[in-house]
Amino acid sequence: MYISKIKVEGFRNFKNTEVLFDEGINVIIGHNNAGKTNLLKALSLVIDSTGGSKRLDVDDFHKQIELSEIKQNPPSIRISLFISESTDENLHSDDLVTISNWITKLDKPYEARLTYEFFLPETEKGDYVKAIDEVKEVETAWKIIKRDFVRKYVYKIFGGDPKFQNQAEAENLQKFDFQFLNAIRDVERDMFTGKSTLLRDVLQFFMDYEIKKDTKRTKQEQTDEIKKRQVAFETKTKPVIDELLGRVKEGQKEILDYATKTGASFNQANPNFEGNVTETELLSALKLIIEHKTGIKVPATHNGLGYNNLIFMSLLLAKMQANADGNYYGSNAKVYPILAIEEPEAHLHPSMQYKFLKFLKENNKKKVRQVFVTTHSTHITSAVSLDDIICLHGEDNKINIGYPGKVFSNDEDGKSSKAYIERFLDATRSNILFAQKIILVEGLAEQLLMKTLARHVNVDKQLEDFHVEVSNVGGRYFEHFLKLFDSNKSNTIHKKIACITDRDPERKEKSGKSFEKCYPFEYNADFVNYEYKDNASEKINLYAAHPNIRFFSQEETKGKTLEYQIAFENPLLKNLINDSIKNKDELEALVAEYKRGDSTLADFKLRDSEENKRIISGVSSAPSSFSDEDKKKSIIASRYLNSVGKGENALELSVELEKDFDSGSPKFIVPEYLKDALEWLLK
């Protein structure tokens, strides 16, 4: 069995949310305040039979509800866990026994349900309605609930369909071992001495482990053997105690003299000292130390925080192994150990995060049955597969749960997309899973420039403030990514996605076979001999009315690429032409001509080459929508485009644009389509 789903109603930021889980590891990600911790808390309310109070407070209610709703019914919290049959589950194991009374669906795979409810008992409802009836403000209603009613709330855990109100038996609830490590863990100082219960429990369980695990011996033989050792131990410690007693013998008279005088001795009963040491007591003398290769020993408390966190977690895992051992704990043994860790990355170097998650995922299946991890670490997400990731995304108080592993169809196309994304999402690029909004771009230049461009568009709307991630998909592979986010499809993460793609117009000779790239001024210029198309129109139209995805590209008749567009819009901007550009002199001359104002097209001289001839002739026979001004700018932009090497130029350009912006009176004109994209995204 495994916990296959949680349904949270009316709890903190969850109005009514279902989250699906997988067997094994579940990595829950999402931006801050998305509700990751709340989700783990919800789990623990149902399943954690030991730790923490299950009583809640007024602030645990979901507050985004209307006054009319509160008036009708007192707010309540309901959290349901659904437990499903594993594939190939052995029905005659402890699993089915544990949950059988809670079954809601019998045929394979079975489903059982546990429901935590926090509610105002029926008997109090009359008073409640009276108290809240006249209230005008929702705030006041909450105040009244806090002051007069929340203390009357009760909680219950039901098994099966909650409408039948059958309370789940503690006996079976206790079979779940829910260990929760919260984010703010200060690995206690004495965690590493035998005084701590955790370490002592673990030591005690693993003491004489070679006997306990020896299946060749019968249970009786094991017990006898251990008993023998215990007796031997006590025999050995007795002289030590006796020696101690001997050493205090003289002093004892002095000490106890007072007792006699104060009257503490009466009825001939005299205080004395005695003692014996059991193994368990002496265990607390053991300390965890770190022994280095050099032989130097350091107490664990002097260890780095990160290492201690790891050691702590490994002790916990050892403890969980002990808890589930039927030979050791008998019927108190746990059947279903669950580990929930908030942000395991705390204090851990990225490569250790990676290793730790790999360990949890691969080596620990047998001992811990299900693991829940919340994280902000891209190193962790890159250590697990897409299937393990659950993405919480909140916008406008609505929570959407995405399952990146489940968005791909099972056909060839889906499989190849999935494989592509899995390869793509390395530790850096996994950021798209954590961001609030995303800009997908085709190349490095857009990626490098986008942040600066955003400042130029609106200084108050910085990309960082909106948790926008600009991700370079390295070409036109948008479709693979959009499968993750398309809110019209199930299991997706509903983030706002702006895709920025180049117009890249193309033409084909009517007699010819294939389309080839062309300049904007060549586009639609000769319908007699050519057919035309461009790269962006189809996508722009396809997503024009999409709820969370848009495509943006340069203007259809005059656009080509980002660099082309920048030069086209900003022919006078000197800073465009930096040292990393070829044909610098020629370009500067063209800019000078343009600046002169009264120059004609003939004044725009280009170095003699096939490509330049094509530009000149193309511009001269451009469609009628091109003004002379447009034609001049087209020459500069075309020449500029052919002279830049993408990446390095972009870096220099971004530095120049920053300078331009910082000058106080920025001259740079942001291409319209980028402005549109940013405005739509940050709306």
Place this chain on the structure above:
Amino acid sequence: MAFEIKNISSDTKIDSIEEHFKVTAGPGAGKTRWLISHIRHVLQNSVRLGNTRKIACITYTNVAAETILERLGVEVDRVEVSTIHSFLYKNLVKPFAFLIPSEHELDITKLDGHDDVPVYKGLLYEWKTKTSQAYITDDNKIIKALSDLAWQFDTTNNLILRPKKPYLGKISSSLSIRKDSYFVYKKMCWNKGLVDHDDILFFSLDLITRFPRLLDIVRAKFPYFFLDEFQDTNPIQTAIITKIAENETIIGVVGDKAQSIYGFQGAKPEQFNNFSLPGIQVYSISDNHRCSNKIAVLLNQVRSDISQVAKRNVEGISPTILVGEKTWAMNKSFEVTRGEVYSLSRSNITSNLLREGVGLFVAKANLLDEIRENDSNTERANILIACITATELGRQSRYKEALKSLSKEIKRAVQKEEIPKQALLILKFLLEKHSTFKPKNLMDFYTIIAGVFPKKISGFRAGSAKTFYEKNIYEIVALSVNIKEDTSLHRTIHKAKGAEFKHVMVVLEKNDKGNFEEQNELGFILNSNLDEDEEHRVRYVGISRAKDSLFINVPSLTDEAKNKLAKKGFDFLFEKEMQAQKAI
């Protein structure tokens, strides 16, 4: 199929715990003792129990379950001991009620345990209309038939609902209740959440037939499934456990066919004999650890199929026939033993009579039933009956059951949270007032409870109800209260099942017409036929409860019988010595 029957003793540990088994043994053999030690044996040696799985141990009564739990001690957390009804309710019917098909019309939100369900007049009229049987006017006969309904297998092994006594369905020579209307009545009860013990068996078999995966759940929880007193098992129960046994779970049954005395509940002695499973091992215990040598000799004469060895080897006093009135016999047996003598009677009223020391009462009718028959106001009748029952249970310190009986009636009058408190208040009141209303008639009793009952009870107009209530004295009516799982000094033989006592007096009585049918009553000794005559088996169970001294009380005795009995080893004591001598 012929089985090799292995002889064991009550402390034998059988080699394989992974084979189905049947243990057959006579009274006092230590069947239960063996079962408990076998449970320990399995707990210690099974490799299939995991961390959560349990042994199911089914007993015939709650008292028997308590006894086993007590004797098991600390191991109980891995053993579930209960009656078959509680077991099936807890593990099948309650958790999987949502699977019960809607065609059964059970309202599962009202499902709350299982209990005896009296016939309510309101429901009766509703049912008559629904099934177009308004032409049957004799309501009391219908009530008798409906009260007797039980699930049974027909010839094609389908479960059908019929009165256990088929003649009850016949209202007159020309008029019968329509057979298909019984199920309609049942469904009307279910729709109100009224579920009786028998229904639990029906629902369980129905559920596992429809949803075989439920069997896997039972098997997952209980890899071992043991049943005590299996000779009194209902055939539906046998069908259920046979299905469970098909896979994974090891079934073990313990019993004695000669002690099968619940024929009226569908048990058949041959069912125990015929019970078999693939690979089943059959064991028998021929010892008797209970009875003195003299009693054992008697038992061996009554029974021909086995011969028990009296292991205690105490000679004991000869079994004695006490000829005379039962209170005299009680005193006489006490004179002889100087110890507590348990009286075991055939009828419930007799055992109550003995307990109350009421000498004169002769009527054998169940007066509680007569309240229902005479009072057309069912609610009033039910409240009165509940109060009488609660009082009598309370007087025997069976408070839990007393409160349960009251709660059923209070339920509709007060809020849920208030029920326990109200029930307790009324019970306390009834017990305090008992001496006041004990000698008075039911009308006075009504006036007393009407003042305190949380619900208004309607008053009386002239009519059969009023006459009946005025005519009958509380004390006499109370004799009809059937205390289930009676643990008092005076009980019926059926309620002495599984128990043993140092001194026992079996009370044999005159029939309704006031005649003592000697051949019937003593037939189990004179011409014993345990195989075929359940009445013989009942009396055999009665006499086999005794450890040291056994008395049989008869109102009269013929010389012929006396001579025969003398040869079997009986002594005799007569209340009226002279008369006896005259007869000789």
